[in-house]
Amino acid sequence: MGSQRSYSFVFAIIVLALLLAFLLNVSSGSVNIPFTAVLSGMFGGHMEVESWNYILWNYRMPKAFSSILVGGGLSLSGLLMQTLFRNPLAGPFVLGISSGASLGAALLLMGTSMITGFTVMPFLNDVSLVIAASLGSFLVLLVVLLVANRIKDTMALLIIGLMFGSITSAIVSVLAYFTTAENLQRFVFWSFGSVGNLSSRQVALMGAIVGLGVLLSIVSIKRLNAFLLGENYAQSLGISLKRSRLTIIIATGILAGGVTAFAGPIAFVGLAVPHLTRQIFDTMEHRILIPAVFLYGAILMLLCDVIAQLPNSANILPINAITSLVGAPVVIWLLVRKRKMLF
Amino acid sequence: MSHPNRLNINVENLAIGYKDRVICQNIDLKLASGELCAIVGVNGVGKSTLVRTLGNLQPKMNGEIQIAGENLGAFNMDQLAKILSVVLTEQPASKNLRVQELIALGRQPYTNWIGTLTQEDKRYIQTNLKAFLLEDLKQRKCHELSDGQLQRVLIARAAAQDTPVVLLDEPTTHLDLYHKVQILKMLQQLAHQSKKTIVFTTHEIDLAIQLCDKILILDGKTNPFGTPSDLIKQKHFEQLFPSDMVQFDSSSGSFKVKK
Numbered sequence: 001m002g003s004q005r006s007y008s009f010v011f012a013i014i015v016l017a018l019l020l021a022f023l024l025n026v027s028s029g030s031v032n033i034p035f036t037a038v039l040s041g042m043f044g045g046h047m048e049v050e051s052w053n054y055i056l057w058n059y060r061m062p063k064a065f066s067s068i069l070v071g072g073g074l075s076l077s078g079l080l081m082q083t084l085f086r087n088p089l090a091g092p093f094v095l096g097i098s099s100g101a102s103l104g105a106a107l108l109l110m111g112t113s114m115i116t117g118f119t120v121m122p123f124l125n126d127v128s129l130v131i132a133a134s135l136g137s138f139l140v141l142l143v144v145l146l147v148a149n150r151i152k153d154t155m156a157l158l159i160i161g162l163m164f165g166s167i168t169s170a171i172v173s174v175l176a177y178f179t180t181a182e183n184l185q186r187f188v189f190w191s192f193g194s195v196g197n198l199s200s201r202q203v204a205l206m207g208a209i210v211g212l213g214v215l216l217s218i219v220s221i222k223r224l225n226a227f228l229l230g231e232n233y234a235q236s237l238g239i240s241l242k243r244s245r246l247t248i249i250i251a252t253g254i255l256a257g258g259v260t261a262f263a264g265p266i267a268f269v270g271l272a273v274p275h276l277t278r279q280i281f282d283t284m285e286h287r288i289l290i291p292a293v294f295l296y297g298a299i300l301m302l303l304c305d306v307i308a309q310l311p312n313s314a315n316i317l318p319i320n321a322i323t324s325l326v327g328a329p330v331v332i333w334l335l336v337r338k339r340k341m342l343f
Numbered sequence: 344m345s346h347p348n349r350l351n352i353n354v355e356n357l358a359i360g361y362k363d364r365v366i367c368q369n370i371d372l373k374l375a376s377g378e379l380c381a382i383v384g385v386n387g388v389g390k391s392t393l394v395r396t397l398g399n400l401q402p403k404m405n406g407e408i409q410i411a412g413e414n415l416g417a418f419n420m421d422q423l424a425k426i427l428s429v430v431l432t433e434q435p436a437s438k439n440l441r442v443q444e445l446i447a448l449g450r451q452p453y454t455n456w457i458g459t460l461t462q463e464d465k466r467y468i469q470t471n472l473k474a475f476l477l478e479d480l481k482q483r484k485c486h487e488l489s490d491g492q493l494q495r496v497l498i499a500r501a502a503a504q505d506t507p508v509v510l511l512d513e514p515t516t517h518l519d520l521y522h523k524v525q526i527l528k529m530l531q532q533l534a535h536q537s538k539k540t541i542v543f544t545t546h547e548i549d550l551a552i553q554l555c556d557k558i559l560i561l562d563g564k565t566n567p568f569g570t571p572s573d574l575i576k577q578k579h580f581e582q583l584f585p586s587d588m589v590q591f592d593s594s595s596g597s598f599k600v601k602k
Contacts, residue, residue: 228437
């Protein structure tokens, strides 16, 4: 679009902030490793204590990268949803997309054993969990979109999202009642949300999935911009509504579903980050917003993870609690200060 | 894109409606480039439906629509976006768009896959910012504009799309008399100077009579179409409304309240 402002300076600062947040993230944790040691370790240097090396490469680095993917991916899916639904309060958690992913994961982790009578553990791997969670989020997304086309009312849409959350948690409780303790435990741990505990291989897989979602978003930039005018105007500009909606939904489903599959349902990032980003990047142009929202989300997630680690203590808080503590006040602040949230 | 005096819109025996309910039929319309045409009629007769049907936003029920010499259905979406632009009653979905950004979206049919504006695109944006008196407002956001300003922005966007045909649905509602005249004058200028065919629906019959080249009176029966003076001579405006409340005064070309 026709904005003459240049955002390259702001982008430079944001990238710098991302690097700093990354360094802060990898140098904090339950074991105190000196910052200089972390730096030299990262660039292939020798570390005084062998276990530090192990912690850095097998625990902290995967965790930092998965924070980036989780934060960036969820935030981007939130941005896509806000544009697609023409609704500033849309986000993967609010609209029940995360609940859908939970349902998919719950059905896989607990449902299959219930139906077939034996556990599917041998067949259960990351890929099947990703597929199940993504399918769950697609399903909810499609239903929400169907409803959104019928009902133009913002509030009704949000209430329907909440209802989906209730329905999924009801189904999950029913499943939990009948499943084995072992399967239930797996699901409960997953549902706490966590960016840690992922192997490098899992992080790489999540990276590929998020990458695909980002790619689809970039391909959709022009359509997303046209959607800012509304669907009728977009159509009059030569945009095929069905194809564009489908591409954007697939991108959203892959991003929200893929991330949720690995990290569990993580609240508020998808809703809050696009609004926070617009405080700095005062534009609606998706060519600027897509990278900006991704970077901003990554930074926020890295910092939330630092807080969740409770530096120098052995305790780890559920990341979901931290993002809610950060995200919910942000949404309230935006509503109160701006009166109405615009998108 | 425009060719002088070519028949840009040719509508024959058109029926419009939703699903299988026809709400208006026997519509005929012939407009050359450079002509400004108003569609008038009582509420609910199908003015908006006609604009949406002409704009290919909903299917016709029956009859022929030719735009720029071809059947409307013969164009693919990319081609149609370069032939036909619309201004609808719905507000832009995002009120956070800047004036300049919104007008730039009109260039989408011409930009590359990621929407990069060329020098030519920027020139079109600049020209229309100037033509619609929006230069001082170009960095404003849509939610900061008055109704009249926003309407000018939406028309400037359609003009930037540079199509031989522009369709507008009620461009003058919610505006005061001054701004109604301002908008209609701008449309007249756009039609005559840029040789575009402009069709709009309105309730401002007396203004339409003064400013338009052609008028289509949608009455759901014969749907008379012609120049304002011919329509007045043939006494078509008299039958537009039930005569118990208002009467058409053909000498002044306006409606009077019946005392």
